Amino acid sequence: MPRLINLHPPRGSAAFLAVLPFLVLIAAYLFGSNTRLEANPDDKLLPSVATLVDTVHAYAFEEDRRSGEVLLWVDTWASLKRIVVALGISAAIGLGLGLTIGAIPYIRALAAPFVAAVSMIPPLAILPVLFIVLGLGEVAKIALIVIGVTPVIARDVALRAGELPTEQLIKAQTLGASSWLLSTRIILPQLWPRLIDAVRLQLGCAWLFLIAAEAIASTEGLGYRIFLVRRYLAMDVILPYVFWITLLAFLMDWMLRIARRRLFPWAESQR
Amino acid sequence: MASVTVKRLWKEYGRQVVLENLNLRIEDGEFVTIVGASGCGKTTFLRLLLGVEKPTRGELLIDDKPIPPEPGPDRGIVFQRYSLFPHLTVTENLLLGLEFTGSRFLGRLFGAKRRTALEKANALLDSIGLYAARDKYPSQLSGGMQQRLSIAQSVICEPEILLLDEPFGALDPGIRADMHEIILRLWSQNRMTVFMISHDLKESFQLGTRLLVFDKRRQDPQDPDAYGATVTYNLPLKAKATDRLAA
Ligand SMILES: Nc1ncnc2c1ncn2[C@@H]1O[C@H](COP(=O)(O)OP(=O)(O)OP(=O)(O)O)[C@@H](O)[C@H]1O
Numbered sequence: 419m420p421r422l423i424n425l426h427p428p429r430g431s432a433a434f435l436a437v438l439p440f441l442v443l444i445a446a447y448l449f450g451s452n453t454r455l456e457a458n459p460d461d462k463l464l465p466s467v468a469t470l471v472d473t474v475h476a477y478a479f480e481e482d483r484r485s486g487e488v489l490l491w492v493d494t495w496a497s498l499k500r501i502v503v504a505l506g507i508s509a510a511i512g513l514g515l516g517l518t519i520g521a522i523p524y525i526r527a528l529a530a531p532f533v534a535a536v537s538m539i540p541p542l543a544i545l546p547v548l549f550i551v552l553g554l555g556e557v558a559k560i561a562l563i564v565i566g567v568t569p570v571i572a573r574d575v576a577l578r579a580g581e582l583p584t585e586q587l588i589k590a591q592t593l594g595a596s597s598w599l600l601s602t603r604i605i606l607p608q609l610w611p612r613l614i615d616a617v618r619l620q621l622g623c624a625w626l627f628l629i630a631a632e633a634i635a636s637t638e639g640l641g642y643r644i645f646l647v648r649r650y651l652a653m654d655v656i657l658p659y660v661f662w663i664t665l666l667a668f669l670m671d672w673m674l675r676i677a678r679r680r681l682f683p684w685a686e687s688q689r
Numbered sequence: 690m691a692s693v694t695v696k697r698l699w700k701e702y703g704r705q706v707v708l709e710n711l712n713l714r715i716e717d718g719e720f721v722t723i724v725g726a727s728g729c730g731k732t733t734f735l736r737l738l739l740g741v742e743k744p745t746r747g748e749l750l751i752d753d754k755p756i757p758p759e760p761g762p763d764r765g766i767v768f769q770r771y772s773l774f775p776h777l778t779v780t781e782n783l784l785l786g787l788e789f790t791g792s793r794f795l796g797r798l799f800g801a802k803r804r805t806a807l808e809k810a811n812a813l814l815d816s817i818g819l820y821a822a823r824d825k826y827p828s829q830l831s832g833g834m835q836q837r838l839s840i841a842q843s844v845i846c847e848p849e850i851l852l853l854d855e856p857f858g859a860l861d862p863g864i865r866a867d868m869h870e871i872i873l874r875l876w877s878q879n880r881m882t883v884f885m886i887s888h889d890l891k892e893s894f895q896l897g898t899r900l901l902v903f904d905k906r907r908q909d910p911q912d913p914d915a916y917g918a919t920v921t922y923n924l925p926l927k928a929k930a931t932d933r934l935a936a
């Protein structure tokens with residue numbers, strides 16, 4: 419009998435196994451929804467598939483009576499804009515900080531303890547401060563994500579820079595590299611894949627901060643909508659929205675993974 | 690080419706004496722092979738020559754001038770591993786030295802300059818048998834191919850001194866013969882002074898024009914760190930590389 423750790427599912431079974439938990443979840447939902455609706459047709463907790471389809475259709479394809487806009491797309495566009503801009507800013511700052519902290523001992527001495535301390539601030543705790551200082555507009559929401567995500571990215575990137583074998587750095591110097599060339603041609607290119615990984619791991623946090631900020635002060639956005647309809651116990655809106663957010667986050671993660679593989683093939687074979 | 694002079698050199702880490710009272714004179718263009726027990730300070734000696742370690746006491750002179758305090762293109766190094774840049778292809782790894790010295794800001798060459806550099810790189814790749822692998826990444830190369838590339842990478846900068854730290858240690862004996870041929874050829878073509886650490890005595894005798902044996906003169910069984918290693922044998926060997934290439 420081979421050991422369990424050496425038993426690998428064949429391709430077909432692997433696909434089936436991957437789908438299985440999803441099927442179980444859907445089945446459990448349908449069963450729960452049916453039983454509750456049979457007992458009480460006005461139950462709002464687990465809406466029927468028909469109700470869900472109607473609501474999704476209304477939100478995704480019909481104009482809202484009050485605003486004349488198709489709400490799901492307005493919300494999606496608003497949220498995506500915020501999160502993409504915020505992650506872009508975070509990645510840029512994180513990479514710059516991480517590279518200089520990792521490469522230049524004086525910058526490390528100056529900035530590493532500070533970044534480590536700042537990364538311990540619970541971002542949600544300073545959300546009120548952001549709203550007071552930056553107002554209730556876009557800037558505060560983006561700032562929350564940036565503040566929450568950047569220090570972690572910077573530390574991760576700096577860690578990677580520190581992991582580069584000293585042999586490499588010495589070798590580059592014997593080939594005539596200045597600090598500048600060492601940073602731009604040896605260290606920086608080797609940090610890109612790790613930057614992508616760091617951003618991927620921070621996607622969950624970024625969405626968390628975004629939804630929190632939108633829940634508190636916003637006029638559109640996926641998080642805003644969820645917290646708005648919560649008052650009416652509109653599970654038929656909340657559940658599809660949650661599903662949609664999950665799908666968006668998953669797609670972002672997937673695209674980053676593909677980009678990493680396409681752009682940095684050398685990093686794949688190295689693992 | 691450059692001569693190396695070591696005068697009453699000591700290297701200590703804390704209270705551990707690694708090298709004690711080293712005195713040497715190595716002339717231009719010698720091929721120095723270094724052997725010695727593991728942990729006796731051979732790598733430390735190369736790191737001193739490289740400028741990444743400072744002597745605790747004593748002097749280290751290249752062409753009778755104090756050694757520059759940082760690694761530079763005048764002294765090339767080949768480590769046992771990790772000498773290549775994983776994000777660059779074989780050609781890019783080889784071009785790197787030319788690009789660093791030829792373009793101080795971008796570190797990249799363009800146009801005619803790039804073509805000249807590529808010609809030089811391709812000729813070198815051809816001579817070490819890596820031309821067919823020129824677009825591969827280091828992780829796709831065998832150990833022997835990686836070390837050949839690493840040596841060529843240093844040689845392309847035309848260093849005065851080439852330092853090799855057990856460059857063939859991880860390779861099997863069959864491949865080593867080819868590597869010896871390559872290193873001797875590059876040495877005679879480029880007129881460098883070579884220092885090569887090896888744990889293979891036969892190899893050291895074959896390649897070197899001079900063999901240095903590092904060992905401790907004195908031992909304190911109660912305190913093994915009290916005394917350091919020094920050069921216990923300094924043997925001149927056969928002189929001309931070309932003779933040995935033919936042999
Ligand atoms: N940075 C350091 N700090 C403290 N001790 C060190 C340092 N580098 C080397 N040593 C000590 O110096 C001694 C010599 O080390 P070195 O690496 O030069 O040996 P070596 O002769 O190259 O051995 P090997 O053949 O195993 O490579 C060792 O005892 C090691 O513990």
Ligand SMILES: [Mg+2]
Nearest residue numbers: 731732733854
């Ligand atoms: Mg060593």
